[in-house]
Amino acid sequence: MTQVPSSLTNTLSHHLARAAASTPDSTAFTFVDYSQDIEGVVSTLTWGALADRVRTAAVGLRQSGAVGERVAVVAPQGLDYVVGFLASACAGAIAVPLFPPSLPGHEHKLAAVLQDAAPLFAFTTDEQRESFTDFCAARGILSGCRVVTERELEEAAAESPLTEPPLPQPEDLAYLQYTSGSTRIPSGVEITHANVCANARQALEAYDLRTGRNCTVGWLPLYHDMGLVLAVALPVVGHVPSVLMDPLAFVQQPVRWLRLLSRHPGALTAAPNFAYDYCVRRVRGEERGQLSLGSVTAMVNGSEPVKPGTLERFQEAFASAGMMRTTMRPSYGLAEATVFVCASPTGEEPAVTCFDRDELGRGTARVVEKTEERNVAELVACGRPIDQEIVIVDPATCLPRPDGHVGEIWLRGPNVGRGYWGRQEQSDAVFRAALRGGDPSAGWLRTGDLGMYHDKQLYITGRHKDLVIIDGTNHYPHDVEETVQDAHPVIRPHRVAAFAVTNGDQEGLVVVAERRRDIDAPRGLLDEVTRAVRAAVSTGHGVSVHDFVLAPPDTIPHTTSGKVARSACRQRYLAGAWAADALLQERTRDA
Numbered sequence: 001m002t003q004v005p006s007s008l009t010n011t012l013s014h015h016l017a018r019a020a021a022s023t024p025d026s027t028a029f030t031f032v033d034y035s036q037d038i039e040g041v042v043s044t045l046t047w048g049a050l051a052d053r054v055r056t057a058a059v060g061l062r063q064s065g066a067v068g069e070r071v072a073v074v075a076p077q078g079l080d081y082v083v084g085f086l087a088s089a090c091a092g093a094i095a096v097p098l099f100p101p102s103l104p105g106h107e108h109k110l111a112a113v114l115q116d117a118a119p120l121f122a123f124t125t126d127e128q129r130e131s132f133t134d135f136c137a138a139r140g141i142l143s144g145c146r147v148v149t150e151r152e153l154e155e156a157a158a159e160s161p162l163t164e165p166p167l168p169q170p171e172d173l174a175y176l177q178y179t180s181g182s183t184r185i186p187s188g189v190e191i192t193h194a195n196v197c198a199n200a201r202q203a204l205e206a207y208d209l210r211t212g213r214n215c216t217v218g219w220l221p222l223y224h225d226m227g228l229v230l231a232v233a234l235p236v237v238g239h240v241p242s243v244l245m246d247p248l249a250f251v252q253q254p255v256r257w258l259r260l261l262s263r264h265p266g267a268l269t270a271a272p273n274f275a276y277d278y279c280v281r282r283v284r285g286e287e288r289g290q291l292s293l294g295s296v297t298a299m300v301n302g303s304e305p306v307k308p309g310t311l312e313r314f315q316e317a318f319a320s321a322g323m324m325r326t327t328m329r330p331s332y333g334l335a336e337a338t339v340f341v342c343a344s345p346t347g348e349e350p351a352v353t354c355f356d357r358d359e360l361g362r363g364t365a366r367v368v369e370k371t372e373e374r375n376v377a378e379l380v381a382c383g384r385p386i387d388q389e390i391v392i393v394d395p396a397t398c399l400p401r402p403d404g405h406v407g408e409i410w411l412r413g414p415n416v417g418r419g420y421w422g423r424q425e426q427s428d429a430v431f432r433a434a435l436r437g438g439d440p441s442a443g444w445l446r447t448g449d450l451g452m453y454h455d456k457q458l459y460i461t462g463r464h465k466d467l468v469i470i471d472g473t474n475h476y477p478h479d480v481e482e483t484v485q486d487a488h489p490v491i492r493p494h495r496v497a498a499f500a501v502t503n504g505d506q507e508g509l510v511v512v513a514e515r516r517r518d519i520d521a522p523r524g525l526l527d528e529v530t531r532a533v534r535a536a537v538s539t540g541h542g543v544s545v546h547d548f549v550l551a552p553p554d555t556i557p558h559t560t561s562g563k564v565a566r567s568a569c570r571q572r573y574l575a576g577a578w579a580a581d582a583l584l585q586e587r588t589r590d591a
Helices: 012-022 047-063 079-090 107-117 126-139 150-158 193-206 225-238 247-252 255-263 273-282 285-289 308-321 357-361 424-431 477-485 523-541 566-574
Strands: 027-033 041-046 070-073 094-097 121-123 146-148 173-178 188-192 215-218 242-245 267-271 298-301 328-333 340-343 352-356 376-380 389-393 407-412 445-454 457-463 468-470 473-475 491-503 506-515 545-551
Touching (some): 012 079, 012 225, 027 079, 079 094, 079 150, 079 173, 107 188, 126 146, 173 193, 193 340, 215 225, 215 255, 225 242, 242 255, 247 255, 255 267, 273 298, 273 308, 273 491, 352 357, 457 477, 468 491, 468 506, 477 491, 477 506, 477 523, 506 523, 506 566, 523 545
Parallel strands (some): 027 242, 094 173, 215 242, 267 298
Antiparallel strands (some): 173 188, 328 340, 407 445, 491 506
16 A cells, blocks of 8 residues: 655645646636526636635634634635635644535534534634524524634734744644534544545546546535545645536536536536436436537546446436446545545446345345346445555454455545544544454454445445344345335435334334425325335335335435435434324324
């Protein structure tokens, strides 16, 4: 494995300064704002202008006493966010990338993270300052936090005799990346400058990106691990331009994302699986004809299980726009490893393999042909790691498992974070695991994800904590959820949660699925959907559904990264959240 250099060249501040010195007048970051104009208003920053703004704000933060302290970044998506994050990291402070209170539906997480991180500073914009202050005051949190804007930091820097802030060291914390935390207090992963720079280099190599040839285009939120690395860290380390838009602009009109990809040749972009299906449904006819996707370098599909059907639907929908099969890059990563772990090989079509579903449930991968009579699970390969080591481990015995056998994914590499902020015991258990009989100081990261190696590529099968175990057989919830969403047209895609509950002395499978907005769920239709779901799950997975809930739209909880929050959904179900809804009083349940 390549050793990470322990020098100042392994910091975000070094890479930003290098880019600014090399091409000060070249465009570094572009933000396309659709909030006031449907065609988008373009704002740009050159490398020189970005470095100047970051340097000034960093001096202001240092003068204000932020060195070594947490600085929450609560600005809206845009160039101000980029400046605030980089200034915090380059000042020797610890950035905490978050979102403003105006993001609907996630106020509880914002409050929980702010309480956990306890930042002494919060960087925001003039427009957001009052709402953030009111948000904290209403909840009685962060009474000692100083809210600052870039303008105020400029004023502080002007009063300072310092012209350059001392540079941070590679081992210094750059930021805390908070995980989704849908049912517990969110955990902040400690990411050092060395970690994020290493991960950016790994991604640059994996997706074959080069200065002067490539760029990044994205709508993922900058407080999310993939969005932050793809749109900020990787461009700074790789010296490639970054083009940004707001996540809401994508949700409103997903064709905007594809148009930006068409306008910026050599682009790397990334999105979760559901976003590609969303484009297929929403981008139609004439809009497709205006696209040109043949110059896109890579479209990363990650942050949730990659579904073979999605790959095929997207390719079929946009082949006429130049979309090539080799452009789609199924990938795997997690916040504890900064974000990126592995991706399908450059220049190769995604590998889709059929495995015997029953054998897979027992932990063994047996390749079979896909037939109507055979119960198969189609999985998409996520390639091989770059400058990282992966081992598949029996989570109960901590012994390695051979290729072709399912186990927990353990990894180590220069990109793996230091631990969880303020959680020493949890950090030791997750970040410093040891194989049985192996070196106790090896420091393996237990990902909690299940997977296997087959034909020299990694396949992800699910999350260990989400497994539904019935009669000794493992059932992967995302697998069941895909079956359910295809069982009846009333069910909304990507709005299904499958989980286990205790039924007497046994585990029972519960499925909650949202109905389409234009359906009122009369009793006759509810019975029809329920029968279809039970039949599909029984046929496809050999298990009966203990309870099925056809829920109203937008009632299944999601994480801030857009994934279904199964644990939170299970808690809502057990609390009777849907039983109390008048539309769902006539649920059907197993006898």
